[in-house]
Amino acid sequence: MVLVARMLFGAALAGAFLSLYVARLEQCDPPHRLEVTMVAGFFWIAGELLLPGLAVLCRDWRVLQGAVTMILALLAACWWCPALLLESPRWLLATQQLERARKTLQALAESSGRGADDQGSLVAELEMLAEGSPQPRYHAVCEIFSTRVIWKNSVILGFTAFIGxxxxxxxxxxxxxxxxxxxxxxxxxxxxxxxxxxxxxxxERFGRRAVLLLCTVLTGISSLLLLALTQYLLDLIVLTLSVVGITASHAVTMLSIFFASEVLPTVVR
Structure with a gap:
């Protein structure tokens, strides 16, 4: 029973992480997505640094599990208070939920201090799109297989993220x-x-593809050297190659996921 509960807890954590990742990307404009994602990565690292201290304070793993669960339970407040975490306006527009998109965009405009003129032009554009009362249109992940390029990129980037x-x-x-x-x-x-x-x-300077290939090559070289020559290398060299491999593989994983989120269309992201 405990094993099943922990598996469900892990699945819920993964779902929350992916949902927040996608929501974070769609809430900001494309030029700032990389910076926002990296800032979120630094917050993740800060949490990893705080975790040992929290474990020392809690001492028992059950208390630690309860403390982490209580912190995560704060996210449930977003369900009863939508103003804390608005729905993605990009997804609402892509699925033709124009009325909800209008309310969400107006809330974002008000919170960012935009004037009435900007809001008026926004409402006018949405009213033009809403002519004919279009019905919401939802999409499935399987639709990417009808494309020629997107599904191939998705498979490649998913594989590199898995390997990294x-x-x-x-x-x-x-x-x-x-x-x-x-x-x-x-x-x-x-x-x-x-x-x-x-x-x-x-x-941002050299492009996603070039940096991803560089990190993949560094990961492969470090792995091959450690696999073939570990017993012949000095401890310092083994330690250095391990740290380089960890750094490069983490960069491969992060950049593959981010690259895939940019390649995939909003409706199936």
């Missing part, structure tokens, strides 16, 4: 013999922070 996330655990195992337990955890979190900072500085 999976191989990172292999690099993490190499940290344990060379660092104390808590130091290895800090090294892991520090590598994730470096990966976020690296993407902030390079992905």
């Amino acid at each position: 996330s999976g191989i990172r655990h292999c690099f993490t195992r190499n940290l344990a013999p060379h660092l104390p337990r808590f130091s290895s955890y800090l090294a892991l979190v520090g590598a994730e922070a470096v990966a976020c900072l690296f993407l902030c500085l390079t992905a």
Whole structure:
């Protein structure tokens, strides 16, 4: 029973993470999506740094689980108070839910301090779109297979995200013999922070594809060297390759997910 409950808890966490990720992307304009995503990544890393301290305070894993659950329960307030987390106006417009889109955009305009003239032009544009009373149109994920390019990009980026996330655990195992337990955890979190900072500085300047290929190559080289030469290398070199591999693989995972969110259309994102 406990195992099933923990599996459901993990599935709910994954769903909440993905929902917040997509909502965050669709709430901001495309030029600022990368910066917003990286800032959210730094908040995630800050949470990982605070987690050991919270574990020390709670001492028992049941108390820690309850504390984390209580914090996550605050998200439930968004259900009863929609003003805390508005529905994505991009999704509402893409699915032709124009009345809800109008209310959401007006709320966003009021909260951002836009004038009545801007709101009037916005309402006029939505009224033009609403001529003929179009019915909401929903889409399924399977529709991407009817395209020629989008589904191929989705498969490639999904595979790279899977590989980057999976191989990172292999690099993490190499940290344990060379660092104390808590130091290895800090090294892991520090590598994730470096990966976020690296993407902030390079992905916007050199493009998503080039940076993704570079990080993939670094991940592959580090993995091959550790696989073939671990027993012949100095401990410092093994540790360095492991940290480089963790950093590159985390960058691959983050950039693959972000790249996929930009490639996929709003209705199936």
